[in-house]
Amino acid sequence: MDKRLEILFRRRSIRTYTDQPVSEVDLTSLLEAGMAAPSAANRKPWHLIAVTDRALLDQIAETPAYSRTIGSAPLAIVVCGDPAISSWWVQDCTAVTENILIAVAGLGLGAVWHGCLNREEREGPVRRALGIPDEIGMASVLAIGHPAEEKEARTQYDPERDHRNGW
């Protein structure tokens, strides 16, 4: 694994967190990193919702998919997109999501990505808790905190998925 790309290999899914809150400085860095993502025709269709309010986090954590992670995380970021701004909003908001996850690794934090796209049981409760308008899409829900578990850097490179000059 290339040392210059260490931040990418250190990004792992971290599902348990200490009680320590994420600082406002780090949160700002995460949002700046997210909004450094590319977007089709540079339309930037994203909206990020950072949730630090414990009552709101606990409300979201009532949904089984989120109970273990957001139930113990001091921060959640919901990555939303406006389909009226760009028909590419899902891919653009996924690039934002991945940027935030990599930034999390770069700051020594831990996070896990919950997909929620077209999954009403994962989307509805978050939408209602945060008042996200019906016309706004939801790409991802991220639980973020200081890691209470350690994982090694890794690639999952598989030569069978590495095709050269044709399928």
Place this chain on the structure above:
Amino acid sequence: MDKRLEILFRRRSIRTYTDQPVSEVDLTSLLEAGMAAPSAANRKPWHLIAVTDRALLDQIAETPAYSRTIGSAPLAIVVCGDPAISSWWVQDCTAVTENILIAVAGLGLGAVWHGCLNREEREGPVRRALGIPDEIGMASVLAIGHPAEEKEARTQYDPERDHRNGW
């Protein structure tokens, strides 16, 4: 912009390249970085096709969307996904795409992302040139090379897209 996250802010869309090829070492690092991405339930539905053959690159560059970029790039990577492995393949393969773009910045290379999802005029010519099976999805086409233009690091942070504890 947080110094620790510099690699993310240095990722910019680079559309012109020198004649210098991308080394096999760097190409391997890009593929390892791509396959370090997260995926839903860790299903890893991706397939990466690296194209360095000039005749194939030129064939792809006959399509107007790719002519300026892949016409001058020494490398293209096509990020494909297998919907039979995961229904989340678009988001998973977009995370792979963003990982590769960030790795490109980390290696001092330059790249631009062409979206092709559900755009037959962008997907068909690449599919035919590379023999990509009909049942395999195509998420992105990346043109990659040594940059012949310079762009400054940046975020596109916008306080109007930064929502706290609710929409």
